[in-house]
Amino acid sequence: MTNISMYIPGNSFFHKCDSRVKMLLLVIVSIMAFLFHSPYVCGFLFLTGVVFNYMALGSRMFRHMLTKMVIIMMFFLIILHGFVNPRGETPALFFGKVISLPFFGAYTLEGFYIGLVFWLRLSSIILMAELFVSTTSPSDLINGLHKLGVPYNFCFMVSMSLQLIPISVREATIINSAQRARGLPEKSIIDRFRGLLPMFVPLVVSSLERMEKTSMALECRGFGNTNNPTNMSDIVIRKSDIALVAVSVLLLVASIVLRIRYGSLNVTDYLNSWSDCFRLGIR
Amino acid sequence: MSEYVLELKDVNFKYDNAPSIEEPALKNISLNVRKGEFVGIIGSNNSGKSTICALCNGLIPKSIDGEFSGTVKVNGHDIKDYSTARMSQEVGLVLPDPEAQLSQLTVYDELTFGPSNLELPREEIEARAERILKLIRLENFRDRSPFSLSGGEQQRVAIASVLTMNPEILVLDEPTSNLDPLSTEEIFEIICRLNREMNMTVILVEHEVELMAKYVDRFVVMDNGRIVLDGTPREVFSHKDVFEQIRMFIPTVTSLAGVIDEEYRKWGRHEYPITLEDMYEIIDSGKE
Amino acid sequence: MNREVVAHIENLEHIYLNGHKALIDINLDIYKKEITAIIGQNGSGKTTLSKHFNGLLRPTAGRIYVNGRDVALRRVSEMAREVGYVFQNPNYQLFCPTVLEEIQFGLKNLRLSDEDIKARTREVINEFDLKGMLKKQPVTLSSGSKKIVALASVYAMDPEILFLDEPTTGQDQYGKTRLGLLSRKMKEQGKTVIIISHDMDFVAEYADRVIVMNESRIILDGTPAAVFSNEEVMRTAHIMPPQIYAIGNHINVVSEEKRLSVMDLSRILAEGDYCV
Numbered sequence: 001m002t003n004i005s006m007y008i009p010g011n012s013f014f015h016k017c018d019s020r021v022k023m024l025l026l027v028i029v030s031i032m033a034f035l036f037h038s039p040y041v042c043g044f045l046f047l048t049g050v051v052f053n054y055m056a057l058g059s060r061m062f063r064h065m066l067t068k069m070v071i072i073m074m075f076f077l078i079i080l081h082g083f084v085n086p087r088g089e090t091p092a093l094f095f096g097k098v099i100s101l102p103f104f105g106a107y108t109l110e111g112f113y114i115g116l117v118f119w120l121r122l123s124s125i126i127l128m129a130e131l132f133v134s135t136t137s138p139s140d141l142i143n144g145l146h147k148l149g150v151p152y153n154f155c156f157m158v159s160m161s162l163q164l165i166p167i168s169v170r171e172a173t174i175i176n177s178a179q180r181a182r183g184l185p186e187k188s189i190i191d192r193f194r195g196l197l198p199m200f201v202p203l204v205v206s207s208l209e210r211m212e213k214t215s216m217a218l219e220c221r222g223f224g225n226t227n228n229p230t231n232m233s234d235i236v237i238r239k240s241d242i243a244l245v246a247v248s249v250l251l252l253v254a255s256i257v258l259r260i261r262y263g264s265l266n267v268t269d270y271l272n273s274w275s276d277c278f279r280l281g282i283r
Numbered sequence: 284m285s286e287y288v289l290e291l292k293d294v295n296f297k298y299d300n301a302p303s304i305e306e307p308a309l310k311n312i313s314l315n316v317r318k319g320e321f322v323g324i325i326g327s328n329n330s331g332k333s334t335i336c337a338l339c340n341g342l343i344p345k346s347i348d349g350e351f352s353g354t355v356k357v358n359g360h361d362i363k364d365y366s367t368a369r370m371s372q373e374v375g376l377v378l379p380d381p382e383a384q385l386s387q388l389t390v391y392d393e394l395t396f397g398p399s400n401l402e403l404p405r406e407e408i409e410a411r412a413e414r415i416l417k418l419i420r421l422e423n424f425r426d427r428s429p430f431s432l433s434g435g436e437q438q439r440v441a442i443a444s445v446l447t448m449n450p451e452i453l454v455l456d457e458p459t460s461n462l463d464p465l466s467t468e469e470i471f472e473i474i475c476r477l478n479r480e481m482n483m484t485v486i487l488v489e490h491e492v493e494l495m496a497k498y499v500d501r502f503v504v505m506d507n508g509r510i511v512l513d514g515t516p517r518e519v520f521s522h523k524d525v526f527e528q529i530r531m532f533i534p535t536v537t538s539l540a541g542v543i544d545e546e547y548r549k550w551g552r553h554e555y556p557i558t559l560e561d562m563y564e565i566i567d568s569g570k571e
Numbered sequence: 572m573n574r575e576v577v578a579h580i581e582n583l584e585h586i587y588l589n590g591h592k593a594l595i596d597i598n599l600d601i602y603k604k605e606i607t608a609i610i611g612q613n614g615s616g617k618t619t620l621s622k623h624f625n626g627l628l629r630p631t632a633g634r635i636y637v638n639g640r641d642v643a644l645r646r647v648s649e650m651a652r653e654v655g656y657v658f659q660n661p662n663y664q665l666f667c668p669t670v671l672e673e674i675q676f677g678l679k680n681l682r683l684s685d686e687d688i689k690a691r692t693r694e695v696i697n698e699f700d701l702k703g704m705l706k707k708q709p710v711t712l713s714s715g716s717k718k719i720v721a722l723a724s725v726y727a728m729d730p731e732i733l734f735l736d737e738p739t740t741g742q743d744q745y746g747k748t749r750l751g752l753l754s755r756k757m758k759e760q761g762k763t764v765i766i767i768s769h770d771m772d773f774v775a776e777y778a779d780r781v782i783v784m785n786e787s788r789i790i791l792d793g794t795p796a797a798v799f800s801n802e803e804v805m806r807t808a809h810i811m812p813p814q815i816y817a818i819g820n821h822i823n824v825v826s827e828e829k830r831l832s833v834m835d836l837s838r839i840l841a842e843g844d845y846c847v
Contacts, residue, residue: 137388138388139387139388139389139392159386159388160386163386163388163430166430167382167430171663174658174663175663177622177627177647178656178658178663178664179664180627180647180648180651181625181627181647181651181655181656181658181664181725182651182664182676182677182680182724182725182728183648183651183652183677183680183681183728184648184680185648185680186646186647186648187646187648198666198676200666201666201710202662202663202664202665202666205662205666205710206662206663209662210380210383213378213380213383213384214383214384214386216337216342216346216378217378217383217384217385217386217441218386219342219346219367219368219371220340220342220367220371220375220376220378220445221371221396221397221400221444221445221448222367222368222371222372222397222398222400222401222448223396223400224368224400225366225368225400225401225402226400226401226402228402229399229400229402230398230399230402230403230404230405230408231399231405232392232395232399232405232408232409326743327743327744327745328713328714328715328741328742328743328746329713379741433613434613457741460740460741461740461741463612463613463769464612464769464771464809464810464811465612465613465809466613490741490742490743493814530743530744530745530748531743531744532744534814535772535813535814535815535818535833536814536818538833539815539818539833539836539837539840542833542834542837543837543840543841559814559817559818562814562818562821563818563821566818566821566822566840566847567847
């Protein structure tokens with residue numbers, strides 16, 4: 001069955017980490033990414049993301065949907081900003097030549113820089129999110145939410161909704177075939193659009209019937225008896241989890257302090273012009 | 284202390300929200316079941332079979348709205364005085380749609396779900412889950428998502444997930460109607476084992492009259508909210524006229540014997556066969 | 572015997588995306604004015620095969636012709652005129668506010684004139700005895716009635732071939748008999764009815780021809796008597812013959828041409844006209 005939660009089972013350090021710790025990590029990295037406009041900081045976060053993910057997933061990391069998203073975004077953002085960003089002034093030289101697109105103009109260094117930083121920021125967050133979803137089983141996620149104080153019923157609703165997505169997709173497909181078999185026209189796009197209404201009623205009816213049956217079955221299993229069912233999960237907070245939390249919080253505090261004192265560490269603020277940068281490089 | 288594990292007395296019930304059913308679902312039903320009995324309830328659709336199932340663990344009248352009168356007692360206690368969670372430790376209810384009964388992320392979670400809602404200690408829950416996994420032969424499915432299983436496997440998981448509540452009475456409402464014949468046989472085999480080996484009281488509602496005739500101790504035949512026949516399979520199937528009236532079929536073998544009644548008696552047999560095996564035995568010995 | 576071919580299948584194969592071979596080397600002719608049953612365990616390929624008739628699935632090899640035309644070249648909505656498919660769960664196909672509109676839905680898709688729609692609707696209402704239900708909401712009907720309405724609305728399009736996918740699941744005796752008699756009626760009107768079923772009693776009673784599938788192939792094809800008396804094939808396909816044939820087999824009196832009835836069997840038993 002489809003794995004919509006993007007969870008990949010495993011035995012790494014991160015798999016054994018309590019889900020609340022991972023949630024905290026995600027929040028901290030997101031804040032840090034946006035505190036600074038520096039490719040160095042964001043690059044560090046990005047690298048951390050890559051390393052952590054590799055530690056957790058190994059080469060499976062590269063098949064993950066979110067990793068692929070990061071790679072695609074790289075092309076998009078860096079190329080896009082290079083051409084389109086209004087702050088771009090200095091054209092970039094590729095082996096002595098300038099690349100220029102009609103209407104958009106030349107590929108600029110400022111654009112490249114902005115695109116790069118933006119990409120690094122987003123990717124750090126996405127990579128941390130990837131770490132989170134791929135190492136946290138849905139039941140641990142629900143448990144974590146519950147321990148944070150979210151009411152048990154709500155957590156259960158979230159977990160049922162995760163299940164219902166693949167079921168509803170499957171039902172929608174069957175209903176669609178059933179309607180086509182009744183002659184529902186499918187030539188033009190308008191036809192297909194109109195074809196959504198006949199799908200709507202059976203899907204809703206089917207979902208409602210299912211919900212009624214499931215709620216009866218849940219009652220037969222004592223659901224609703226308590227807000228604190230016995231915890232069956234193995235995940236406990238370990239010393240290493242606490243250490244991870246401590247380090248991350250420290251880093252966050254340090255970042256905030258740095259930001260207040262030194263600003264966003266934007267590299268371009270320290271350059272008089274881009275040629276400064278390259279003079280160093282070329283020699 | 285009552286000798287009966289389940290007692291229904293003068294029960295009437297009419298659903299509040301059932302657009303396709305206009306009459307009361309149950310009209311003055313009285314029924315007593317002893318410990319260890321295997322009772323089969325048969326009847327046309329809308330005869331009240333599913334309603335009786337929902338009564339057994341208190342879903343009616345607690346969760347399902349309607350006009351209810353009469354008493355239902357399980358192991359001597361009136362179901363009105365106990366919560367559904369409490370009742371589910373005495374009566375396990377299995378419903379027709381296998382997939383709709385499952386809600387957890389793994390088969391193991393499915394089995395521990397019920398007892399965890401009862402706030403039992405973790406070791407106890409784990410012990411129960413291991414025992415039931417073995418009993419229902421689900422060890423290989425332990426870590427799988429219930430939604431990746433076939434219909435028959437899902438229904439086995441559903442049965443297992445109510446068994447971990449340790450009920451002594453198992454009520455099954457058409458557990459095999461959406462299953463293929465092979466899975467149907469598997470489920471029947473499990474139910475039979477639970478009854479014979481663990482002395483569980485079983486109440487089974489089904490359409491598979493011929494298959495049930497092999498296993499049940501007693502048939503309760505319903506029509507239009509009333510019980511029209513109640514007795515051993517032999518006793519019940521001897522009333523062919525009643526079956527015709529309520530538009531139901533008795534097993535072919537019994538029907539066959541009925542047609543050749545005279546001849547049948549010439550063979551020195553007084554009781555009609557109710558299963559194929561009976562029939563084979565009669566034919567083989569009759570030929571001599 | 573004059574049997575007109577209404578569907579012709581040649582070397583049909585279907586391999587799913589995950590590599591599973593659902594259909595292997597299927598060669599089959601379906602004849603007009605017959606009730607054909609396809610039986611076999613879940614996973615034997617019955618449903619996969621049936622979905623090829625109206626184009627819901629396309630062959631990965633081989634061809635299927637309905638009324639002489641290759642189905643692969645036609646859209647599912649087009650095929651709906653010739654092949655009516657009634658799904659196992661009627662909820663998937665019913666969505667109109669009233670039973671009347673449900674019957675007319677298919678007809679409107681066919682772009683018939685208002686008069687033709689009215690006339691055809693009247694026919695269907697009479698045929699299926701739906702007068703009392705016309706204003707009711709299909710979703711509120713009992714499961715048996717829902718199945719009848721779904722069947723009626725597919726039948727309304729006047730297809731030559733009607734597929735019934737597990738029509739008897741969840742039905743009581745009355746419902747099954749009603750469906751069986753309706754199938755016979757449709758056959759008498761010149762239609763071809765194909766039934767996928769697990770219910771061997773139903774198949775034995777109403778089918779003219781039985782196709783047995785096992786592990787993606789057709790392993791037997793013949794009259795109910797011929798099929799249910801073939802104990803070896805029944806074992807291979809994990810099928811239990813209905814009691815009447817089981818007894819018939821036990822006393823070796825099943826003839827391939829004639830459907831075995833309770834009256835026949837009782838006469839044979841009474842006269843002792845058999846050997847064990």
